[in-house]
Each structure stands twice: as structure tokens, then as C-alpha cells.
Amino acid sequence: MYQNFILFFSLLTLLIACNPGDQNTRNTTYGPGDLLLEIADDRRFISTDDVADRIINKDPSIQLIDVRSAKEYQEFALPDAINIPLEGTFEESARTIMNFEKYTFIFYSNDDILAEQVWILNRRAGCTDCYIMKGGLNKWVETIMDPKEPPATASSDIQELYKFRQAASRYFAGGSREMNPEPFYVAPKPATKKVVKLTPKKVEEEEEEEEGC
Numbered sequence: 001m002y003q004n005f006i007l008f009f010s011l012l013t014l015l016i017a018c019n020p021g022d023q024n025t026r027n028t029t030y031g032p033g034d035l036l037l038e039i040a041d042d043r044r045f046i047s048t049d050d051v052a053d054r055i056i057n058k059d060p061s062i063q064l065i066d067v068r069s070a071k072e073y074q075e076f077a078l079p080d081a082i083n084i085p086l087e088g089t090f091e092e093s094a095r096t097i098m099n100f101e102k103y104t105f106i107f108y109s110n111d112d113i114l115a116e117q118v119w120i121l122n123r124r125a126g127c128t129d130c131y132i133m134k135g136g137l138n139k140w141v142e143t144i145m146d147p148k149e150p151p152a153t154a155s156s157d158i159q160e161l162y163k164f165r166q167a168a169s170r171y172f173a174g175g176s177r178e179m180n181p182e183p184f185y186v187a188p189k190p191a192t193k194k195v196v197k198l199t200p201k202k203v204e205e206e207e208e209e210e211e212g213c
Helices: 002-018 031-041 050-054 071-075 092-097 113-125 135-143 156-173 204-212
Strands: 062-066 104-108 130-133
Touching: 050 135, 050 156, 050 204, 104 113, 104 135, 104 204, 113 130, 130 135
Parallel strands: 062 104, 104 130
Antiparallel strands: none
């Protein structure tokens, strides 16, 4: 963990030194010291549960930004997410989409690494209302798409969270359909045919004629 900490701050120093974009995209009142203070806590993160809740309730104030490659985005993405890869963060088209005053931006990637970098760049550019989906899509699959049932001894809060995740899993697996499980279809059993046993009748007339002879 210590090595990851050192690696992240090395990357942070590099990003601050490079700081892509022209003077118009920089926030000159927000310096490296301010950024370091924010990174010291976890307020830049938003949980997968909170993201799922906002998507389900169609929160109009958020905009999801998928910072992975276009290929990965085409294969799978969260509903209504826009794809802006890391290398395209300061392109004109991206800056048009990134209206800092209109939306709360939520960045995500497969894990936290790419999303962290994009968050840093946008904070330096003046975006004050942006977050990182904690754990990325890997955490999304683990907690939302395939939640694990807690033990029976778990607290009521954990049990309620599991129920929410179950409902969310059904919602995202089936688009925008209701979050209620559909009843299983049980095919009717085929009707049993009655077998009627036929008993041949005795021909009494023929027997009487034979006796008369």
C-alpha cells in the first residue's frame, strides 16, 4: 500500500507540472497545495450504491463520464454515460460537454487510476463539483450487478443495503423495467389420456346353432 501511495503522489506531481490546457482552462486560484489537501481525504469519492441510486431515480443534475478507451466504452458502459478518454480531456469537444456550472460530474474507469487522473486535471481546470466512482466498474460488478448475500447475523442496515443492491441488479440487468422479480412460468402438465379396456362379446347365436346340429 505504501508503494501505491508513493506512486500516486509521483503521478500527481507530474500532472501538476504538465497541467495540459491553455491559460483559459486553468484555475489560477486553485494551486497544488489545495489539491493535496483534497487528496488527503476521501470526499472526492462517491460509492457505487450512490451512483446506482441516482441513475435509478434519474437525477438530472449528474453526468457520468467514462474515461476509458472508446473500445471499452462500446463494449460496456453505465446508462447515459459520455465517453471522454483521459487523452481527450482538454479537447474542444470535451470542454463543450464539461459545463462546470450545470452538472455534477462523476468520473469512472475500470478501477480508480484513470478516473483519479481525470479528476485531478478537471479540478485544476476549475471544476468544483466532480467525483470519482469508488472502485470503478470492477466494484460496480461486485456490489451492484452481483451482490453477495450477507449472513443472517448481519445488521439490519447491511440487510437493507443488500435488498437495495438486489433490486438495483434487476433494474440494470433488464434496462428500465420494474425492480420486481417476474414470476417463473410453469408449463401446464399434459392431460392424461384414459385407457379404456375393451372386452369382446361372446357370440351366443353361433353356439346355439352348433348345438342344434
